[in-house]
Amino acid sequence: MRFPESMRAIACLAAFAAGASFAAAEASRAEIAARLAQQLADVPATNFPLGAAAFDEELRARVEAGSAAAAPVLEAGKKVWERKFRNGRSLAACFPNGGRRVAATYPQYDPRLKRVITLEMAVNQCLKTHKEPLLEHGDPQGMGSVTAYVRSLANGQKVAVRVPAAADERFEQGKRLYFTRRGQRNFACASCHLQGAGKRYLDTPLSPAIGQATHFPVIRGGVALTLHGRMRQCLELMGAAPFAAGSEELNDLEFFLTYLSNGLRVLPAPWRPG
Amino acid sequence: MRFFRSALAALAADIALAASAQAPSPPEAFLRADKGHCIACHQLPQGHGPVSRADLGTKLEGTRMRAIGREGLRQAIADPPRVNADTLMPPFGRHRILESWEIETLVDYLHALP
Numbered sequence: 482m483r484f485p486e487s488m489r490a491i492a493c494l495a496a497f498a499a500g501a502s503f504a505a506a507e508a509s510r511a512e513i514a515a516r517l518a519q520q521l522a523d524v525p526a527t528n529f530p531l532g533a534a535a536f537d538e539e540l541r542a543r544v545e546a547g548s549a550a551a552a553p554v555l556e557a558g559k560k561v562w563e564r565k566f567r568n569g570r571s572l573a574a575c576f577p578n579g580g581r582r583v584a585a586t587y588p589q590y591d592p593r594l595k596r597v598i599t600l601e602m603a604v605n606q607c608l609k610t611h612k613e614p615l616l617e618h619g620d621p622q623g624m625g626s627v628t629a630y631v632r633s634l635a636n637g638q639k640v641a642v643r644v645p646a647a648a649d650e651r652f653e654q655g656k657r658l659y660f661t662r663r664g665q666r667n668f669a670c671a672s673c674h675l676q677g678a679g680k681r682y683l684d685t686p687l688s689p690a691i692g693q694a695t696h697f698p699v700i701r702g703g704v705a706l707t708l709h710g711r712m713r714q715c716l717e718l719m720g721a722a723p724f725a726a727g728s729e730e731l732n733d734l735e736f737f738l739t740y741l742s743n744g745l746r747v748l749p750a751p752w753r754p755g
Numbered sequence: 756m757r758f759f760r761s762a763l764a765a766l767a768a769d770i771a772l773a774a775s776a777q778a779p780s781p782p783e784a785f786l787r788a789d790k791g792h793c794i795a796c797h798q799l800p801q802g803h804g805p806v807s808r809a810d811l812g813t814k815l816e817g818t819r820m821r822a823i824g825r826e827g828l829r830q831a832i833a834d835p836p837r838v839n840a841d842t843l844m845p846p847f848g849r850h851r852i853l854e855s856w857e858i859e860t861l862v863d864y865l866h867a868l869p
Binding site for chain 1: 794795796807808809810811836841843845846850851852
């Protein structure tokens with residue numbers, strides 16, 4: 482009988498550790514949510530997924546008017562998603578429910594690999610398993626359109642990213658990256674998207690940290706710009722050498738950033754100017 | 756009559772010169788994205804440069820600029836985190852985004868704003 486008791490103790494410890502980790506991630510999210518609620522008292526958090534358009538009626542109208550631009554991108558993504566591999570399988574067959582309602586749960590922590598797995602990585606894992614050519618992580622035409630399509634299958638689902646105890650370090654690393662000033666301009670992600678959220682840089686309001694991960698990839702210039710692609714653009718604007726799309730740094734950053742949007746609805750493939 | 760006309764023209768030229776002296780155009784470093792790009796965050800007084808809705812930084816008003824003073828402006832551009840650790844403004848001098856002479860041009864320009 483001693484064995485089950487010790488097992489119970491281990492299970493209790495594991496549950497406690499998981500709870501502690503969840504609590505830490507949730508405390509970070511709550512702190513940021515409270516700060517944004519105070520700073521942006523006129524804008525309800527449910528509008529944060531609109532990004533810059535949440536602060537600019539004219540931009541919001543343009544985004545709505547531009548929504549048709551997503552159709553050809555999603556159509557191209559659907560073709561890749563449903564295309565039969567040489568072995569008869571497909572990307573759709575690699576995911577539960579053919580990919581419906583799964584995108585809202587990414588990124589996920591893989592305890593076996595001890596890594597954060599983004600939707601893009603999951604797509605490439607499937608391709609690799611079936612000996613198909615991989616898609617370039619930051620490529621708007623291939624990876625961008627296919628992930629835009631999969632996220633459209635989760636339209637309106639609430640973002641539900643889990644941070645288990647083992648993923649605590651990855652979450653904290655993502656948070657550190659978000660708050661670390663870098664580059665010639667000495668900006669952190671948080672400089673613009675927390676401290677400056679809702680204020681205008683040039684003519685465009687800066688989107689708040691919460692809500693950003695709900696709407697990527699966005700449709701810009703007729704192609705699907707992934708979250709990693711956008712982060713790389715930001716890093717360049719900061720005068721920093723951008724981390725590679727699919728790098729551990731950007732994966733951790735995405736993990737942290739997407740957790741912040743937990744509970745908000747996925748808003749797939751919105752149009753963006755420029 | 757000819758004398759009157761040329762006096763009037765000279766007066767008009769003087770007025771134009773005075774106006775342009777009061778409101779010089781923004782220097783390149785103020786506008787260029789790879790330099791100060793001040794216009795990305797700050798607004799100029801109405802009618803004295805490009806119109807912008809940017810408000811990440813404070814409005815640039817001559818009275819406040821002169822209250823800060825030339826040395827204060829120089830420091831605020833060259834290494835703003837030294838003055839305020841929470842500032843969003845890049846350390847233009849310390850990170851060599853701007854040369855000393857470009858900072859001086861900006862100090863002169865800001866100091867002369869209406």
